[in-house]
Amino acid sequence: MLKATQLEKSYGRLKVLKGVDLDVRRGEIVAIVGASGAGKSTLLHILGTLDTPDKGQLTIHDQNIFSMSSRPLAAFRNKSIGFVFQFHNLLPEFSALENVSIPALIRNPADEAAIKTRATELLTMLGVGDRAHHKPSELSGGEQQRTAVARALINAPDIILADEPSGNLDSKNALELHKLFFQLRDQMRQTFIIVTHNEELSKMADRRIELKDGVVVGH
Numbered sequence: 423m424l425k426a427t428q429l430e431k432s433y434g435r436l437k438v439l440k441g442v443d444l445d446v447r448r449g450e451i452v453a454i455v456g457a458s459g460a461g462k463s464t465l466l467h468i469l470g471t472l473d474t475p476d477k478g479q480l481t482i483h484d485q486n487i488f489s490m491s492s493r494p495l496a497a498f499r500n501k502s503i504g505f506v507f508q509f510h511n512l513l514p515e516f517s518a519l520e521n522v523s524i525p526a527l528i529r530n531p532a533d534e535a536a537i538k539t540r541a542t543e544l545l546t547m548l549g550v551g552d553r554a555h556h557k558p559s560e561l562s563g564g565e566q567q568r569t570a571v572a573r574a575l576i577n578a579p580d581i582i583l584a585d586e587p588s589g590n591l592d593s594k595n596a597l598e599l600h601k602l603f604f605q606l607r608d609q610m611r612q613t614f615i616i617v618t619h620n621e622e623l624s625k626m627a628d629r630r631i632e633l634k635d636g637v638v639v640g641h
């Protein structure tokens with residue numbers, strides 16, 4: 423469902439990706455590991471269509487991503503890809519419920535009532551239903567992360583990209599979040615590509631790939 427071929431990316435004279443190949447099947451959970459500075463976040467941004475490589479191809483659902491113009495690409499991204507980042511980027515002036523609703527409201531502004539219902543269901547499923555009307559600053563780190571996961575799920579994306587999702591969680595909340603990813607995969611057949619330094623998570627994953635010297639080792 424996602425296939426990257428010979429991705430290359432440099433920042434000035436620093437060549438970060440030197441020909442990365444990756445093929446991810448639907449419902450698979452792939453962990454990307456590698457030393458600090460290896461290029462994991464760079465790769466995740468490219469796979470998430472947020473950045474472009476200097477060379478190489480990316481197809482998602484047989485769509486050739488880098489041949490799409492910006493508007494259709496933005497719509498495709500909003501529909502197909504969910505993002506969970508370590509510093510969750512929740513909007514501080516909005517409640518948890520509003521934060522979760524926003525990606526769906528962008529797609530479908532007329533559907534506000536149904537979206538609020540779905541957002542409430544997701545927050546409840548993630549164990550933070552009773553915090554729905556609080557702003558991010560009034561939530562714990564774990565609750566904020568769960569809210570960010572709910573937001574990533576609101577448009578039922580096929581692919582969820584996560585960059586150090588448990589990086590700022592204590593071990594109990596980290597384990598719960600990891601279990602949740604597997605539960606979602608089992609229930610909804612979602613595909614996860616997760617950059618992580620967490621050993622436990624990378625061992626739980628279906629596949630662990632390592633970025634080293636600009637290429638993928640250990641498929």
Ligand SMILES: Nc1ncnc2c1ncn2[C@@H]1O[C@H](COP(=O)(O)OP(=O)(O)OP(=O)(O)O)[C@@H](O)[C@H]1O
Nearest residue numbers: 433434436438456457458459460461462463464465
């Ligand atoms: N916008 C940028 N401009 C210049 N250099 C960059 C930029 N983004 C990343 N880099 C450099 O590219 C290299 C790869 O960065 P990247 O964030 O992808 O690594 P990473 O594997 O995710 O690291 P970490 O595990 O520390 O988060 C690093 O040396 C970084 O300093």
